[in-house]
Amino acid sequence: MIREFIGNTPLRHCDALSTRYHTNIFIKEEFHNPGMSAKDRPALFMIEDAIAKKKIKPGGIFVEASSGNTGLGITLIAKKLGYRAKIFVSQSCSTEKIDLLIKAGADIEICENSNGLHDFNSTQFRAQSFASTHPNAYFTNQYYNTQNIRAHYKTTGPEIWKQTEGSITHFIAGVGTGGTISGAGRFLKEQRPNIKIWGIEPNGSILGHFLKQRTLPNDTTAFDPIEGIGRNFIPGSFDAAYVDHIFQVNCHETKRMANEYYSQTGIMTGFSSAAVIAALDRYADKMGFSKTDIVVLFFPDHGDRYISKLYNEHIHRPTPLQTSRHFNF
Numbered sequence: 001m002i003r004e005f006i007g008n009t010p011l012r013h014c015d016a017l018s019t020r021y022h023t024n025i026f027i028k029e030e031f032h033n034p035g036m037s038a039k040d041r042p043a044l045f046m047i048e049d050a051i052a053k054k055k056i057k058p059g060g061i062f063v064e065a066s067s068g069n070t071g072l073g074i075t076l077i078a079k080k081l082g083y084r085a086k087i088f089v090s091q092s093c094s095t096e097k098i099d100l101l102i103k104a105g106a107d108i109e110i111c112e113n114s115n116g117l118h119d120f121n122s123t124q125f126r127a128q129s130f131a132s133t134h135p136n137a138y139f140t141n142q143y144y145n146t147q148n149i150r151a152h153y154k155t156t157g158p159e160i161w162k163q164t165e166g167s168i169t170h171f172i173a174g175v176g177t178g179g180t181i182s183g184a185g186r187f188l189k190e191q192r193p194n195i196k197i198w199g200i201e202p203n204g205s206i207l208g209h210f211l212k213q214r215t216l217p218n219d220t221t222a223f224d225p226i227e228g229i230g231r232n233f234i235p236g237s238f239d240a241a242y243v244d245h246i247f248q249v250n251c252h253e254t255k256r257m258a259n260e261y262y263s264q265t266g267i268m269t270g271f272s273s274a275a276v277i278a279a280l281d282r283y284a285d286k287m288g289f290s291k292t293d294i295v296v297l298f299f300p301d302h303g304d305r306y307i308s309k310l311y312n313e314h315i316h317r318p319t320p321l322q323t324s325r326h327f328n329f
Ligand code: PMP
Pocket: 037, 039, 067, 069, 070, 174, 175, 176, 177, 178, 179, 180, 181, 227, 228, 229, 270, 271, 272, 273, 300, 301
C-alpha cells in the first residue's frame, strides 16, 4: 500500500553548503515520497482522517486546492483507496505538475489565483463550492485542516529529531500553508526550546509581517511567484507560536541560486528549496551560524518539475536529424 512509502525520507549532509557557510548543513529530501513531495504526508493524514470520521463514502470525490503537490498526493492516495480526486490548481502551476496530476488520474481545473476563500476566482473558493454542491465530495482544505500540521508534527519533526540524534539547532523551511513549519517546528521546539525555526517566503508575502506585528499589512496584493510558498492571507495551518522568524527572498535570486547550486552539485532543487538556499546566501551574516550548529534545510520537492520555469535557460533542443536520403538506383 502507498502508505508504507510515505515519509522516512533521507537526511543528507551537504558538503557544498556546509563549506560555503562554515557550519553543518543537512538536507531533508522530500522528493523520495511517492508523489515526489512532502505534501504526501498531509494528504495521507487528511484522507485517513476524513475516511475514519465518515466524512466521505467509498467511491466519493476528494477535492483540494493546490499549487500541485498536495493535489498529486491526494490523487495518488485517493485512487489507491478507491476514491476520485478533483483538484483546483492555480494558473501559475508548472506544466510538469499539471501533467503529473493528469497522469495520476486527477480531474483538474485551472483557476486564476490562490488568494484564499474570499476570492471567487481562487482555487480555494472554487474547491469549496464544488464540494458543497456535489454529493459525496469532501474538501480536504489543507489551508485550514488541522491534519496538515499534525502530519508534520507526527512524522517530519520526529524523523528529523531522530536523524540528527537530537543535535539539530536550526530548522529552515519555505512557508505556504504553514503546515510544515508549524508541525515540525512545534515538535522540534518541544524537544529543544532554544532551537531556531525559520521560515522562508517570497517578497510581498505577508506571513513574516504577521509574525512580527500580529496585524496584516495595508497592501496584500502581489508576492513574488515562487511556486509553493508565499500567501496574502493567514492560513489556519500557520501557527506563529512555533516560528521564530521569516526571511524574504525574491524570485530572481531564487532562480539564480537554483542554477548555481545545480552547476555546483549536480542536484536540481525544487523552486521553494532554491528559495531556502537563496535565503542562506542573502542572510548568512544575520543568521550567524557557528561551526558546531546543525542546520536542517527542508527541500519539499525536486527540480525536475520546474524545468520549464527554473532550468530551461540553457536548454537548446537539437533540430531533428535529417533522415531522408535520396538514393539513385
Ligand atoms: N514548497 C513546495 C514546493 C510546496 O508545494 C509547498 C506546499 N504548498 C511548500 C513549499 C510549503 O509547505 P507548507 O504548505 O507546509 O507551508
